[in-house]
Amino acid sequence: AQSVTQLDSHVSVSEGTPVLLRCNYSSSYSPSLFWYVQHPNKGLQLLLKYTSAATLVKGINGFEAEFKKSETSFHLTKPSAHMSDAAEYFCVVSDPNSGYSTLTFGKGTMLLVSP
Amino acid sequence: NAGVTQTPKFQVLKTGQSMTLQCAQDMNHNSMYWYRQDPGMGLRLIYYSASEGTTDKGEVPNGYNVSRLNKREFSLRLESAAPSQTSVYFCASTFDRAGNSYTFGSGTRLTVV
Numbered sequence: 001a002q003s004v005t006q007l008d009s010h011v012s013v014s015e016g017t018p019v020l021l022r023c024n025y026s027s028s029y030s031p032s033l034f035w036y037v038q039h040p041n042k043g044l045q046l047l048l049k050y051t052s053a054a055t056l057v058k059g060i061n062g063f064e065a066e067f068k069k070s071e072t073s074f075h076l077t078k079p080s081a082h083m084s085d086a087a088e089y090f091c092v093v094s095d096p097n098s099g100y101s102t103l104t105f106g107k108g109t110m111l112l113v114s115p
Numbered sequence: 116n117a118g119v120t121q122t123p124k125f126q127v128l129k130t131g132q133s134m135t136l137q138c139a140q141d142m143n144h145n146s147m148y149w150y151r152q153d154p155g156m157g158l159r160l161i162y163y164s165a166s167e168g169t170t171d172k173g174e175v176p177n178g179y180n181v182s183r184l185n186k187r188e189f190s191l192r193l194e195s196a197a198p199s200q201t202s203v204y205f206c207a208s209t210f211d212r213a214g215n216s217y218t219f220g221s222g223t224r225l226t227v228v
Contacts, residue, residue, distance in 0.1 A: 043220065
C-alpha cells in the first residue's frame with residue numbers, strides 16, 4: 001500500500017523568504033509523485049510531477065521539488081515566497097503498477113505568507 | 116475547453132434525503148474518480164471507474180453509490196444523506212494508468228443538516 005506523510009500541517013513564512021514544505025512517501029513500487037495547490041474555496045491545481053525522469057522537478061510559479069529515493073522524500077521548495085503563494089499544498093503519490101491509478105493524498109500543509 | 120464539470124456547486128440536504136452529484140468530462144479520458152475532502156484529511160477516494168462499464172470501491176465507499184453512465188459521465192449518489200457526509204466532493208478524470216494527466220473538477224460543497 002502507498003501512503004504520504006506531510007510533516008507540517010502549517011508553515012509560516014515572510015514574503016521574500018524561502019519556502020520548504022516537507023513530504024515523505026511510502027510505496028512498494030517506483031511511484032509517481034505530485035504536488036497540488038488549492039487556494040481558498042478553489043479546486044486543485046497541479047504544481048509539478050515526478051514520473052521517474054529527472055529527480056529535480058521544476059513546476060509552475062517558481063516551485064520545484066527533489067525526489068530522493070534513499071530518503072523516500074519529495075520536498076517542495078521555492079526560493080522566495082509571494083503573498084499569492086498562501087494556500088494549502090498537497091503531496092500526492094500514485095502507483096502506476098498497481099492497476100488503474102488512484103491517487104493517495106497527504107493531509108495537506110497550509111502555507112501562510114506574511115508581509 | 117470545459118475539462119471536468121461538476122454540478123451542483125453547492126447543496127444543502129436534510130438528513131435522510133437523497134441526491135446525485137453529476138460529473139462530466141470532455142477530454143475522452145478513460146478513468147474517472149470521486150474524492151471527498153475534509154479538513155485535515157486531504158482527499159480520500161470514494162469510488163473510481165477505470166473504464167466505461169466498470170466501477171470499484173475506494174477508501175471510503177460506505178453510504179455512496181456510483182454510475183458510469185457512459186465514457187463522459189460518472190455520477191455519485193447519496194441514498195440517505197447523513198451529517199458525516201458533509202464535505203467537499205471532487206470529481207477527477209485521467210487518460211492513462213500512470214495518472215499523469217489527472218484533471219479535477221471545481222468541487223461540490225455539500226452540507227447535510
